[in-house]
Amino acid sequence: MTSGSTSIDDILKARGLDNGDLVKASTEQLTFKQVQKARSGRPVSANIQGKIARALKACGGDKKPA
Numbered sequence: 652m653t654s655g656s657t658s659i660d661d662i663l664k665a666r667g668l669d670n671g672d673l674v675k676a677s678t679e680q681l682t683f684k685q686v687q688k689a690r691s692g693r694p695v696s697a698n699i700q701g702k703i704a705r706a707l708k709a710c711g712g713d714k715k716p717a
Contacts, residue, residue: 681702
């Protein structure tokens with residue numbers, strides 16, 4: 652990992668989100684498998700990166716603790 656970069660796993664943990672939150676928020680065909688692949692640090696296509704970024708944006712702010 653390069654200096655200053657943050658993994659998608661770190662971003663989701665900081666926001667209190669899980670894979671299901673991204674899949675539900677996505678208006679595209681984003682799957683649990685695609686999100687898990689990205690979270691594990693494996694390379695994903697630019698198309699999947701875009702889907703994840705748009706789903707993350709759709710999730711908005713942090714989840715409220717129950």
